Amino acid sequence: MTAVPAGSALVRFEDVGLGYGGLPVIEKLSFAVAKGDFVGIVGPNGAGKSTILKAMLGILRPARGAVVYEAEVHRELRFGYVPQRHTLDHIYPLSVRAIVGMARYARAGLVRRPGPADDLAVARALEAIDIVDLAERRFAELSGGQRQRALIARALATGANFLVLDEPTDGMDLKSTHGILGLVRRLHRDEGLTVVFVSHQLNEVANYVDRLLVIDEGRYHFGPVDEVLTADHLRRIYQVPVVVETVAGASVVVVPR
């Protein structure tokens, strides 16, 4: 079910089991992300989407199976992680520039302060996301969409070539959601970034990504959007009757009354 030929994947989940404190969240998960992929991971809250991201980023060790990074690309693999924005406490009086600048701390090394090259990388990231005017604003004062843009800029400032976004549109209105999805698609297309994007809104993601990993209660399916987004597959995964319609050129998943 990996749909990526051996040798061409950046990261490959091989029969992976994930969980916390002995409690399994995901079992026997196998899929792979190739260079240049735009993958959406979709499922309800608590299905284990963020857990998959943590395993992909190497900060959660699988209980079973293995997360394999292709040896020849591993050296060039630079993850840029965009966390769920509500996990960051707004009590910190930090400007957007300061938060984006954190992306450069690891490169600067222990004790050393970031230098001019780091300042330049931060300036470029702010420019790429078009939030130069927000640079000196406090993170807490921003709207949800602006905060999300700041976090994407921070991910870019790491020098990332693999963007991993955890529910970036959660709780946003239609306009902001469209704006963020459009921005991520532009980064994928113009900057050549590999993107993995998590959401619990199937309709929101399906029309932007190339491939989908849909998970629910331990069941999952991974493949190109056309293949996964069929009534049969979705019915099997979600265990409810599902209709897939095309409206104005976009696929829409509906549960009939």
Add this chain to the structure above:
Amino acid sequence: MLQYGFIRTALLGTTAIGVVCAYLGVYVVLRRIVFVGATMAQISSAGIALGILTGWSPNAWSVGLTFLAVLFFAHPSFGKRWPQDATLGVLFTVSGAAAVLLVAHTARGNEEVVHLVQGNLLAMTAAEARWLALAFAGILAVHLAFFKEFLYLSFDPTMAATQGYRAGRWNLAFYVLLGVGVALAIKAIGILLMFAFLVIPASLGLVLTRRLGGVFLIAMAAAAVAVYLGIGLSYRYDFPSAPMIIAVLGGLLGIAAAWRALRRPRTG
């Protein structure tokens, strides 16, 4: 009052403790672990009480017990299997009661309990004050050297972990430095003032400025000013020093909050 050696000693020791605790307090408030700080202080006082009872190094007992607490608080499972505030509540009350019970039948039982809570700044010896100043300067130096690491790991440990930082170890380092600071401070200045230094100056900084650097500077300056004014007022009007320093800190925070409220644009 500066003509008296014991007052100069108290000023040196208490300012060193106050300024560094105010710095650490900015993290305590931002990380929303104020009650962790209070519980740590209470556990530390139980250690001192154990030292008084056994007649063997209250500081060592205090640091030892606080270190055990630090290992517990920094453990990744802390607050996950059982509500964090309930655990802290249990530790706070039990260690507080233990501290009182342990010294209750010693020669100066009640007096010791009062000292644990209120401290006795003016009884600080010159050697003690120099040693405290050195120890707290060391804690501050480590924090300043690793400023960006402590800030990053406090604000977004997950993102930091994706960049190779060992979030668990940095968290432990943070708690160890805090624990050592709390344990050393308690015997000299008491639980009440120690806790006030952790919470009030940082809150004052957050009320007055929107820049993190400014918050640290205001917090440290407020602690130093409060120590000087508090000891001065207690000398002038014959009040206990530690509560007077806390009163000054509370007063400064009240003035700052009022000033901030007056400056806030009216709505509606």
